[in-house]
Amino acid sequence: MNAAVDERIDADFETSLDDLFELLAQPSISATDEGVAECTALVENACREYGFDDVKTVETPGQPSVIAHARAEDPDAVPTVLLYGHYDVQPVEADLWETPPFEPTIREGPDGTDRIYARGAGDNKGQWFSHLCAVRALREAGSLPVNVTLLVEGEEESSSPNLEWVVETHAHELAADLTYAADGPIDPSGRPHVLMGARGMLYVQIDAEGPNRDLHSGNFGGPVPNPAWELVRLLGSMKDENGRIAIDGFYDDVRGITDRDREVLADIPFDAAAMRSDLGIDGFADGPGESPLEKLLYYPTLNVPGFGSGYTGEGSKTIIPSTASVKIDMRLVADQDPDDILTRFRDHVERHASGTVDLDVISHGSMTPQRTSLDSPVIAPILDAVGETWDNDPILKPSLGGSLPTYVFENHLGTPCVVVPYANADEDNHSPNENLAVERFRTGIHTTAHVLTNLERSL
Amino acid sequence: MNAAVDERIDADFETSLDDLFELLAQPSISATDEGVAECTALVENACREYGFDDVKTVETPGQPSVIAHARAEDPDAVPTVLLYGHYDVQPVEADLWETPPFEPTIREGPDGTDRIYARGAGDNKGQWFSHLCAVRALREAGSLPVNVTLLVEGEEESSSPNLEWVVETHAHELAADLTYAADGPIDPSGRPHVLMGARGMLYVQIDAEGPNRDLHSGNFGGPVPNPAWELVRLLGSMKDENGRIAIDGFYDDVRGITDRDREVLADIPFDAAAMRSDLGIDGFADGPGESPLEKLLYYPTLNVPGFGSGYTGEGSKTIIPSTASVKIDMRLVADQDPDDILTRFRDHVERHASGTVDLDVISHGSMTPQRTSLDSPVIAPILDAVGETWDNDPILKPSLGGSLPTYVFENHLGTPCVVVPYANADEDNHSPNENLAVERFRTGIHTTAHVLTNLERSL
Numbered sequence: 082m083n084a085a086v087d088e089r090i091d092a093d094f095e096t097s098l099d100d101l102f103e104l105l106a107q108p109s110i111s112a113t114d115e116g117v118a119e120c121t122a123l124v125e126n127a128c129r130e131y132g133f134d135d136v137k138t139v140e141t142p143g144q145p146s147v148i149a150h151a152r153a154e155d156p157d158a159v160p161t162v163l164l165y166g167h168y169d170v171q172p173v174e175a176d177l178w179e180t181p182p183f184e185p186t187i188r189e190g191p192d193g194t195d196r197i198y199a200r201g202a203g204d205n206k207g208q209w210f211s212h213l214c215a216v217r218a219l220r221e222a223g224s225l226p227v228n229v230t231l232l233v234e235g236e237e238e239s240s241s242p243n244l245e246w247v248v249e250t251h252a253h254e255l256a257a258d259l260t261y262a263a264d265g266p267i268d269p270s271g272r273p274h275v276l277m278g279a280r281g282m283l284y285v286q287i288d289a290e291g292p293n294r295d296l297h298s299g300n301f302g303g304p305v306p307n308p309a310w311e312l313v314r315l316l317g318s319m320k321d322e323n324g325r326i327a328i329d330g331f332y333d334d335v336r337g338i339t340d341r342d343r344e345v346l347a348d349i350p351f352d353a354a355a356m357r358s359d360l361g362i363d364g365f366a367d368g369p370g371e372s373p374l375e376k377l378l379y380y381p382t383l384n385v386p387g388f389g390s391g392y393t394g395e396g397s398k399t400i401i402p403s404t405a406s407v408k409i410d411m412r413l414v415a416d417q418d419p420d421d422i423l424t425r426f427r428d429h430v431e432r433h434a435s436g437t438v439d440l441d442v443i444s445h446g447s448m449t450p451q452r453t454s455l456d457s458p459v460i461a462p463i464l465d466a467v468g469e470t471w472d473n474d475p476i477l478k479p480s481l482g483g484s485l486p487t488y489v490f491e492n493h494l495g496t497p498c499v500v501v502p503y504a505n506a507d508e509d510n511h512s513p514n515e516n517l518a519v520e521r522f523r524t525g526i527h528t529t530a531h532v533l534t535n536l537e538r539s540l
Numbered sequence: 541m542n543a544a545v546d547e548r549i550d551a552d553f554e555t556s557l558d559d560l561f562e563l564l565a566q567p568s569i570s571a572t573d574e575g576v577a578e579c580t581a582l583v584e585n586a587c588r589e590y591g592f593d594d595v596k597t598v599e600t601p602g603q604p605s606v607i608a609h610a611r612a613e614d615p616d617a618v619p620t621v622l623l624y625g626h627y628d629v630q631p632v633e634a635d636l637w638e639t640p641p642f643e644p645t646i647r648e649g650p651d652g653t654d655r656i657y658a659r660g661a662g663d664n665k666g667q668w669f670s671h672l673c674a675v676r677a678l679r680e681a682g683s684l685p686v687n688v689t690l691l692v693e694g695e696e697e698s699s700s701p702n703l704e705w706v707v708e709t710h711a712h713e714l715a716a717d718l719t720y721a722a723d724g725p726i727d728p729s730g731r732p733h734v735l736m737g738a739r740g741m742l743y744v745q746i747d748a749e750g751p752n753r754d755l756h757s758g759n760f761g762g763p764v765p766n767p768a769w770e771l772v773r774l775l776g777s778m779k780d781e782n783g784r785i786a787i788d789g790f791y792d793d794v795r796g797i798t799d800r801d802r803e804v805l806a807d808i809p810f811d812a813a814a815m816r817s818d819l820g821i822d823g824f825a826d827g828p829g830e831s832p833l834e835k836l837l838y839y840p841t842l843n844v845p846g847f848g849s850g851y852t853g854e855g856s857k858t859i860i861p862s863t864a865s866v867k868i869d870m871r872l873v874a875d876q877d878p879d880d881i882l883t884r885f886r887d888h889v890e891r892h893a894s895g896t897v898d899l900d901v902i903s904h905g906s907m908t909p910q911r912t913s914l915d916s917p918v919i920a921p922i923l924d925a926v927g928e929t930w931d932n933d934p935i936l937k938p939s940l941g942g943s944l945p946t947y948v949f950e951n952h953l954g955t956p957c958v959v960v961p962y963a964n965a966d967e968d969n970h971s972p973n974e975n976l977a978v979e980r981f982r983t984g985i986h987t988t989a990h991v992l993t994n995l996e997r998s999l
Contacts, residue, residue, distance in 0.1 A: 280758060284856045293820035298843045299739060299942025302871050303835030304815075306825040309844040310779075316769075317776030356763075361752035364896035366765040376762030384757045385768040386859045389852030391845045392867065397743045397904040399869050400845045408851065410858050412761050437823035445856040483758025 085222040086534070090214065090526050093221075097214040097526065098197075098519070100127060104168075104206050105185040105199035111144050111169035111239045120168050121145050124233055131213040132220050133231065139251065141243035144169060144235030148254060151216050151229040160540035161228040162533060163257035163496065166209025166264070167237035170201035177513035187519065191507065195519040202517035203508030208263035209233055211503060211525035219530055226537035230257055240446060241486045248493045258540045259459050260490035261532065263525060265481075265502035266510070270350065272473040273528075275464055276500040277457075279485040280381070281413035281450030283422050287312060287430065289405045290439040295391070298399040306437035309390035309405040315440075316407065318433045319383055324368030326383050328429045331422065332369075336415045338379050341455045345479055346374055378480045382412040408445075414480070419447035451488035452480055453497040462535035463499055470528045475501075503528065544681040545993070549673065549985050552680075556673040556985065557656075557978070559586060563627075563665050564644040564658035570603050570628035570698045579627050580604050583692055590672040591679050592690065598710065600702035603628060603694030607713060610675050610688040619999035620687040621992060622716035622955065625668025625723070626696035629660035636972035646978065650966065654978040661976035662967035667722035668692055670962060670984035678989055685996035689716055699905060700945045707952045717999045718918050719949035720991065722984060724940075724961035725969070729809065731932040732987075734923055735959040736916075738944040739840070740872035740909030742881050746771060746889065748864045749898040754850070757858040765896035767864040768849035774899075775866065777892045778842055783827030785842050787888045790881065791828075795874045797838050800914050804938055805833055837939045841871040867904075873939070878906035910947035911939055912956040921994035922958055929987045934960075962987065 090097075104127065109120035121138050128136040128149035135150040147168070153159045173182040178198075180186040185199035197207065212231060219225050232255060234244050248255055267273050289308035296305060321327045338346075351374050357364070370376030386409075391402030411426075413419060427442050434440055453459070460477065467475040487498035503525035504510070505518040549556075563586065568579035580597050587595040587608035594609040606627070612618045632641040637657075639645040644658035656666065671690060678684050691714060693703050707714055726732050748767035755764060780786045797805075810833050816823070829835030845868075850861030870885075872878060886901050893899055912918070919936065926934040946957035962984035963969070964977040 282758070282858070284858070286856075291821060296819070297942060298841070298845060298869050299741070299871055299940070301819075301836070302841040302843045302869075302941065303827070303829060303839055304824045304832035305819060306821060306823065307844055309847050310775075310825075313772055313775045313844065313847075314779075316772045320769075320773075360755070360760075360764060362750060362765060362896060363898065364765065364894075365763045366769075366896060367894070368762070370762060373763035377760070380762055382757070382761040384761045384860060385766055385772065385849065386757060386857055386861065387850035387852045388768050388772075388847050388864070389849075390847045393846045393848030393865065397745075397867065397869070398845055399741070399743070401843060402845065405847065406852065408856065410757050410761075410856070412758055435823075435826070437821060437825060439822065481758070482761065483756060 083223055086218050086530050087527060089218040089222040090530060093214065093218060094523055101207055101210050101522065102185045104210060105201055106183055108183050109169050109201070109235070110172050111236050112172055117144050117169065117235055121147055121235065124168050127213060128231065131217045139247055141247055143243045146232060146234040146247050148251065149231040151225055153225045153228050156228050159227045159537055160258040161230060161256065162536060163230045163232060163255055163260045163490065163494070164209065164212045165232050165260055165262040165490070167205050167234045169235045169238050170204065171238050171511045173200050174513060179514055190516060190518060196516040197519060197522065198514055198516045200515055202515055203266070203504035204510035204515065205237065205264055207517040207522050208503045208525060211263060211522065212529045214526040215529035215533065218526070219533065226534050229533065230255055244486050245489045245493070248489050252493050255494055257494060257496050259536065260487065260494065260496045260498040262500045263503045263529070264485070264500055266504045266506045266508050267502050268476055269506040273467050273471050273475045274478055274502055275467060275475045276478045276481050277455065277460070278415060278452030278479065278498065279450065279481040279483060279487055281417065281419055281448045281488065282484045283411040283413060283419045283447040284445040285423070285426060286406060286408045286443045286445060287315065288441040288443065290403065292401060292403055295400040295403050298401050301401055305401055306435065307401050308438045309402055311435055311438040312405050312407045314435065315430060315433055316385070319429065324366060326381065328425050330425055331381070334416045334418065335381065336452065338375065342379065342479060345455055345477055349374055349476055349478060377482045378478065379414060381414050381417060384410050384412070386410055412482070413450045415450045415452035417450055419449055423447065448484045448486060449488035449492070451491050451498060453499060455479060457497045458539060459497050459499060459536070462539035463501065463532055466531035466535040467501060467528060470524060470531050501528065542682055545677050545989050546986060548677040548681040549989060552673065552677060553982055560666060560669050560981065561644045563669060564656070564660055565642055567642050568628050568660070568694065569631050570695050571631055576603050576628065576694055580606055580694065583627050586672060587690065590676045598706055600706060602702045605691060605693040605706050607710065608690040610684055612684045612687050615687050618686045618996055619717040620689060620715065621995055622689045622691060622714055622719045622949065622953070623668065623671045624691050624719055624721040624949070626664050626693045628694045628697050629663065630697050630970045632659050633972060638973055649975060649977060655975040656978060656981065657973055657975045659974055661974055662725070662963035663969035663974065664696065664723055666976040666981050667962045667984060670722060670981065671988045673985040674988035674992065677985070678992065685993045688992065689714055703945050704948045704952070707948050711952050714953055716953060716955050718995065719946065719953065719955045719957040721959045722962040722988070723944070723959055725963045725965045725967050726961050727935060728965040732926050732930050732934045733937055733961055734926060734934045735937045735940050736914065736919070737874060737911030737938065737957070738909065738940040738942060738946055740876065740878055740907045740947065741943045742870045742872060742878045742906040743904040744882070744885060745865060745867045745902045745904060746774065747900040747902065749862065751860060751862055754862050755860040757860050760860055764860055765894065766860050767897050768861055770894055770897040771864050771866045773894065774889060774892055775844070778888065783825060785840065787884050789884055790840070793875045793877065794840065795911065797834065801838065801938055804914055804936055808833055808935055808937060836941045837937065838873060840873050840876060843869050845869055871941070872909045874909045874911035876909055878908055882906065907943045907945060908947035908951070910950050910957060912958060914938060916956045917998060918956050918958060918995070921998035922960065922991055925990035925994040926960060926987055929983060929990050960987065
């Protein structure tokens with residue numbers, strides 16, 4: 082790594098901060114369209130100012146994406162890295178903010194360090210804007226070591242409904258050797274993460290309708306079917322006595338755990354006792370997975386985020402409720418296919434239904450899981466770059482427990498995908514007083530520069 | 541039956557109506573104490589006016605009961621009948637009434653017949669007041685054929701918490717050969733019911749507490765136990781695949797069905813297709829009981845009147861909920877003991893709990909089931925009396941599906957208990973515009989007179 086690049090980054094840092102503030106001051110709420118058009122213009126403009134050669138906005142049926150290219154001096158001689166981010170932000174409850182969400186302000190955070198308070202500071206403007214700053218510094222201090230393509234979408238906070246379409250229809254333009262994203266918070270310990278994938282998701286709801294009105298449980302109880310009980314019975318049929326999901330073929334495509342996976346798992350810091358104490362739980366759930374981390378990173382789940390039926394107030398009310406509804410989210414792992422799982426889920430419900438209650442299975446959306454191989458050659462240079470830049474060793478994680486749309490890049494571009502979060506652990510994204518520590522923004526810029534430099538030599 | 545008694549009843553009917561109106565004009569809401577003291581004074585006074593020899597109010601830790609005696613000319617030579625009713629009424633939502641709930645008004649009902657509109661008209665003032673009118677007519681037209689004891693309690697609408705104490709501590713005074721009550725509506729077909737018992741009840745709630753806050757189902761799903769799932773698993777363990785309750789020993793004390801029971805069942809009119817169509821259900825529940833009526837009258841249930849956990853709004857929210865709660869009502873049948881069932885229920889929960897979620901089993905109260913033998917000598921005279929009085933044949937029912945405190949009389953006085961509803965099927969008790977058809981009140985008085993007369997000869 083050329084020390085001149087780090088110097089350049091620090092020398093330009095006040096300008097970078099000012100330019101980030103301009104972006105943060107611009108509302109860009111995908112859910113309501115507020116400021117989206119103005120923000121895409123700002124993004125385009127920032128790309129041009131920071132030295133990208135080729136910038137355009139791609140309209141979609143929803144919010145537009147911005148695609149920008151910054152080519153190395155000899156583009157054919159070096160790899161191409163696709164950097165993914167999103168300019169859209171979550172809605173705000175302005176009265177819960179100490180300073181207005183779209184008036185970025187630097188003030189001291191809970192740990193005494195300076196923070197940039199603004200909606201989108203950490204999620205995700207401050208993270209992908211690091212990439213622009215790094216690209217400019219690399220060029221100003223020498224030359225861009227790899228070709229960089231930037232894809233900044235505008236619907237991530239609305240589940241990226243058009244990302245797949247954008248990537249598919251622009252696959253040629255977006256072709257790359259690696260997709261890299263800075264998103265999410267670092268580990269609460271202060272150590273950075275390097276994430277090789279994410280679990281997918283399938284979200285369904287079963288609505289059950291029994292009698293056409295609530296009935297007196299004495300006058301009707303016995304012969305009349307209860308829709309809450311129908312759901313209990315159905316759910317009960319979905320796991321065996323060991324907590325293993327009993328939907329036929331549910332685990333068929335699960336990639337499984339190799340020795341290399343186990344090595345990586347063993348290196349992830351995890352304090353089970355601290356987690357139990359923090360969450361106030363008496364133990365961990367059963368089901369497949371030998372350890373809590375295995376369960377979290379390598380196995381799918383079938384979770385009940387909500388169940389509602391009948392009377393749930395104080396005391397007693399003796400009814401057979403007319404309706405019941407359960408929401409179910411299934412976190413999926415590589416190589417499960419949400420469409421296949423949805424079919425299996427529907428088949429299971431059909432096969433196990435009593436026939437006495439009307440059932441309606443509704444899908445609320447899905448995301449395909451993705452996991453980059455732990456043998457991928459991109460891992461070492463990225464770990465090295467992150468390790469060089471931070472004061473702490475990076476933690477390699479085979480997967481995020483949550484979901485990210487990284488499968489889109491693997492499936493349509495064939496790239497490995499790596500996610501390195503730059504934001505502080507207490508960034509409060511999606512919450513009031515979202516913030517990004519000033520030093521995390523600075524470290525982010527250095528990290529991108531180091532990663533791109535390392536990738537030139539390694540890809 | 542002495543035709544003079546029927547004539548007397550009709551001759552006195554306008555006075556009886558006026559006196560009933562005075563009772564109905566007096567609020568007596570046990571839940572709020574409103575008018576309870578004034579109403580007990582009215583009840584005492586009415587008993588004296590209608591010829592009872594011995595009247596008193598029994599204070600309880602809750603609302604008082606009134607006990608009154610009307611003795612036959614030769615009290616030792618004739619049986620004693622204990623008549624049970626309640627003077628307390630449900631609260632009112634006055635703005636939903638066409639005429640004020642405590643200003644009794646006669647006007648045409650939906651079927652064109654005259655109705656008495658007032659809170660308590662059918663439930664239960666108009667029904668037990670029939671007994672007073674019958675006692676007076678019997679005396680005025682000849683003599684009282686049996687000794688009558690009247691027990692009118694003031695907490696039936698609050699689950700009769702002190703009835704057992706009153707009966708137990710006044711067992712000597714209340715000693716009788718039969719307990720007889722007029723309560724509830726007649727069959728919608730217009731035929732009267734003669735009920736030989738009621739199912740009991742046990743109402744419990746299980747509160748489950750998992751993590752101390754709602755968690756992101758991606759970041760925590762897998763290792764962290766879900767309290768909604770814990771309840772699903774527990775409930776699932778409580779019934780087998782045929783819908784039979786799987787709590788150890790749950791059916792041990794169930795009295796079972798004799799050939800005589802089956803004969804009685806066969807005589808009860810029941811239109812399964814009409815019930816399915818009315819309720820909009822696709823079929824009947826499984827579990828023990830060969831027919832819907834058997835399930836309703838001879839078997840206990842385990843019903844879920846309410847289940848609440850997590851997010852139940854529109855669309856999706858991906859959380860592991862922190863808490864979940866389920867309400868369960870169990871309808872019990874003779875000779876199940878609610879205390880024993882509660883112990884078995886708690887044992888079952890303890891044995892099947894995963895140990896990863898905090899569970900709290902709360903009892904919301906219970907009622908012991910009761911069933912008078914179908915071989916009891918009281919049945920024939922009552923059926924005959926009801927048959928003589930009504931235009932329709934009575935339907936003998938071994939049990940009500942719902943719950944009534946008749947077990948108190950069987951357990952502490954050793955009496956058989958029979959309930960004969962006098963109110964019209966659309967009495968709207970507990971609802972706005974509660975009413976009693978004027979002719980149902982008149983028939984009620986005749987019915988009590990005929991029943992008491994028949995019992996003299998048969999007990």
